[in-house]
Amino acid sequence: MDSAMKEMDTVLETNQRTMFEKDTREQIAFSMPCTENYDGPVLAVSEQRLRSNARSFIAAMPRVRPHFAVKANPDAEILRIFKEEGCCFEIASSAELQSMVDLGVNLETVFYSNPIKSPASIRQAAAAGIQWFVVDTPEEVLKIATIKPDAKLYLRTEVSNEGSVWPLAGKFGASSSGILATIEAARNTGMQITGVTFHVGSQCTNINNWVEGIRSAKNIFAQLEDNGWTPELLNLGGGYPVQFTGIEPGITEIGTTINKELEAIPSSIQVMAEPGRFLVGSAGCLVTQVVGMATRDDKRWLYLDTGTYGGLMELAGGFPSNIVSQRAGEPSLWTMAGPTCDSIDVFGEHSLPSNMEVEDLVFITNLGAYCTSCACDFNGFPIPNIVLVD
Ligand SMILES: Cc1ncc(COP(=O)(O)O)c(C=O)c1O
Incomplete structure (x- = not known):
């Protein structure tokens, strides 16, 4: 009985994981039009x-x-x-x-x-x-x-x-x-x-x-x-x-x-x-860009053009997140931060390829809610532009 339950758990876990990954891929797919001629952060919202x-x-x-x-x-x-x-x-x-x-x-x-x-x-x-x-x-x-x-x-x-x-x-x-x-x-x-x-x-x-x-x-x-x-x-x-x-x-x-x-x-x-x-929430995927990288002691930092002030307040508050790069590479832990001069503009450690580069685009899924509505343009950094996509 126990082993049957375990097997079921594994199947369920696999299915759920697949469902979740499929959803991530779909959100990135509907955001793709917003990657062309990138000119600042965009919240792609799927109609x-x-x-x-x-x-x-x-x-x-x-x-x-x-x-x-x-x-x-x-x-x-x-x-x-x-x-x-x-x-x-x-x-x-x-x-x-x-x-x-x-x-x-x-x-x-x-x-x-x-x-x-x-x-x-x-x-x-x-x-x-x-x-x-x-x-x-x-x-x-x-x-x-x-x-x-x-x-x-x-x-x-x-x-x-x-x-x-x-x-x-x-x-x-x-x-x-x-x-x-x-x-x-x-x-x-x-x-x-x-x-x-x-x-x-x-x-x-x-x-x-x-x-x-x-x-x-x-x-x-x-x-x-x-x-x-x-x-x-x-x-x-x-x-x-x-x-x-x-x-x-x-x-x-x-x-x-x-x-x-x-x-x-x-x-x-x-x-x-x-x-x-x-x-x-699941209708919105943020397209944002790496503006800087740094190694500080033993930590590697990745700075985006959107941060705590620009719409990632929930991430900074420990909310679950899914951050994906288009670049393929060995996963590595990055300490992630926004572009402002404030030290609260940091939103934890996330896994992204170790070979990330400045100007790479990054997708953050499930951000249709409480992203732009909680954002401000502190330091003059623009809040993500909402673009309605199919
Ligand atoms: C009074 C009230 N109703 C509805 C909501 C929406 O909640 P949620 O986005 O979790 O569905 C909120 C969120 O703060 C709220 O304060």
């Missing part, structure tokens, strides 16, 4: 990938309406493609609100999911026609009550972020006492809380976090009913992972578990999610 990611999310969870988290990549063309694929949207700021106005979406379908909103941005959102606002503290309820007393409120609750690569717990999400206090604030202001949301952490590989979130939402719905309110929304947040190593759970596997949990949620409750990374 087909954007569309197929949206379709596989919808197919995996037919009851769950995807609201693309605009923060992951607010590029106007990307938003247009997701709109065409039937996605709705989730925003966190006035600038993201403006991108929705420019896109011409029905603003009643846009959710304002930043738990801390400035009064000015609440005023702008309310004037534009946004209906749904998240809350996770009594203070936020009071703030919204003075500006838009008829807002529809959904409560962000804390949930385990264990197993997510980029946890979001702690800063946001009401604890059980916070839930009681937030509900009381709503009651005192005459507002109603009719929805529940949570975020399992970004790049979450632990499906149980969603299970826990849905089960606890069910209990909170009962608390809302005790206040005479009728629950109408369950928002499953973001966190759906992309395949960095080939062993992350796929969207179908996550969907199967979530769909089963949703059987316990009455059909009168609309269910939505806020995928960011899953929808756009």
Whole structure:
């Protein structure tokens, strides 16, 4: 039995590895047009990938309406493609609100999911026609009550972020006492809380976090009913992972578990999610260039024209990555850094051919999300240009 299981494990591992390598090759293939006449870093974004990611999310969870988290990549063309694929949207700021106005979406379908909103941005959102606002503290309820007393409120609750690569717990999400206090604030202001949301952490590989979130939402719905309110929304947040190593759970596997949990949620409750990374991550591959090499004591350094400031903030934070060169050669460990004068502009050790040369191009896959949207042009180095490819 044991040996059969071991054999199965090996087959599975091989298949997953093959799947992962195939995906890397595909991302490099769709980026190739961006290598011609290279003139600075480019984030190649595949239109087909954007569309197929949206379709596989919808197919995996037919009851769950995807609201693309605009923060992951607010590029106007990307938003247009997701709109065409039937996605709705989730925003966190006035600038993201403006991108929705420019896109011409029905603003009643846009959710304002930043738990801390400035009064000015609440005023702008309310004037534009946004209906749904998240809350996770009594203070936020009071703030919204003075500006838009008829807002529809959904409560962000804390949930385990264990197993997510980029946890979001702690800063946001009401604890059980916070839930009681937030509900009381709503009651005192005459507002109603009719929805529940949570975020399992970004790049979450632990499906149980969603299970826990849905089960606890069910209990909170009962608390809302005790206040005479009728629950109408369950928002499953973001966190759906992309395949960095080939062993992350796929969207179908996550969907199967979530769909089963949703059987316990009455059909009168609309269910939505806020995928960011899953929808756009694997559609983006960064094409960047080696600008310098150095040997410092026993370490070999490779400097790229894109770094922590230019879009690789997550790599610098220890996020998994896949960095590939077109050059063939014996693999060697390089300490990699960006072009700026800052010492935080270093993003770990990575394997690349030992015979790398200045001006070689380097591909970094799965960077469609939180690359350009987190980048700045510190020191005057340009942020990657987004180029839509097939
Ligand atoms: C409120 C909210 N919703 C959705 C997302 C998107 O998460 P992800 O890109 O992990 O799917 C985030 C990410 O920070 C978020 O803060």
